[in-house]
Amino acid sequence: xxxxxPHTRDLFQVLLGYGKLILMIIPLSLATATDLNASSExxxxxxxxxxxxxxxxxxxxxxxxxxxxxxxxFVLVTxxxxxxxKADLIESARKKEVTYERQDEEPGTQKVRxxxxxxxxxxxxxxxxxxxxxxIDYKLWFSDTYVRTPTGWRYVFGQASLPxxxxxxx
Numbered sequence: 227x228x229x230x231x232p233h234t235r236d237l238f239q240v241l242l243g244y245g246k247l248i249l250m251i252i253p254l255s256l257a258t259a260t261d262l263n264a265s266s267e268x269x270x271x272x273x274x275x276x277x278x279x280x281x282x283x284x285x286x287x288x289x290x291x292x293x294x295x296x297x298x299x300f301v302l303v304t305x306x307x308x309x310x311x312k313a314d315l316i317e318s319a320r321k322k323e324v325t326y327e328r329q330d331e332e333p334g335t336q337k338v339r340x341x342x343x344x345x346x347x348x349x350x351x352x353x354x355x356x357x358x359x360x361x362i363d364y365k366l367w368f369s370d371t372y373v374r375t376p377t378g379w380r381y382v383f384g385q386a387s388l389p390x391x392x393x394x395x396x
Contacts, residue, residue: 269379270338273345273372276379277338278331280370281351285329289319297373297380305366305388324362328354332365343374351386364389 276295283291293316300312310318318324335350347370354363367390371383 266340269340269345269374273340273347273379274336274338276372277336277347277349277370277381280381281329281331284315284319285326287319287322287324287326289316292316292319295381297375297382300380300382300384302384302386304386324355324357326353326355328352345372345374345379346370347372364392366390 280292280295282288283295293312296312296315298312300315302310302315304310330352331349332352335348337348339346339348347368349368350365351368352365356362367387369385370381372379373382
C-alpha cells in the first residue's frame with residue numbers, strides 16, 4: 227500500500243533527477259580540479275627550470291639568454307637599494323663586469339609558488355667571483371617574480387637581500 231500523494235511522488239522524481247545530476251557533476255569537478263593542479267605543477271617545473279637557466283646565464287655572462295628571459299620592463303632592487311633595469315643587467319653581462327666562479331642557488335633552497343599567471347621563486351644564492359678587481363664571496367636570499375605572457379614566462383621583478391653575515395656554514 228502506497229501512501230504517497232501524486233505531489234509527493236513528483237517531488238521524489240525531481241529530487242532523484244537532481245541527485246543523478248549531482249552525481250554526474252562531482253566527477254567532472256574533480257577532473258577539472260586535477261587539471262588545474264597538474265597545470266600548476268607544470269608551471270612550477272617550467273618556472274623553476276627557467277629561473278635556474280637565468281642564474282646560469284648570469285654566471286656565464288650570457289647576455290643573449292638573459293635578454294630572452296627578462297621582460298622589457300624588468301626591475302631588480304638589491305638589498306642596498308640599487309635599482310637596475312634589463313638594459314643595465316644586459317650591459318653588465320656584455321662588459322663582463324663580474325667574473326663568476328659561483329652564481330648558484332644552494333641545493334634544496336629553491337621554492338616556486340604559482341598564482342595563476344604569476345610565479346615567485348625564492349632561493350638562497352651563493353655568489354663568488356671578481357667584481358671591479360676585487361674578490362666577492364657571499365650568500366643572499368632573492369625573490370624573482372615571473373609573469374606568464376603570450377610568448378611564455380618572463381622575469382619581471384627581482385629583489386635581493388643584503389649579503390648574509392658570514393657563518394661557519396657560509
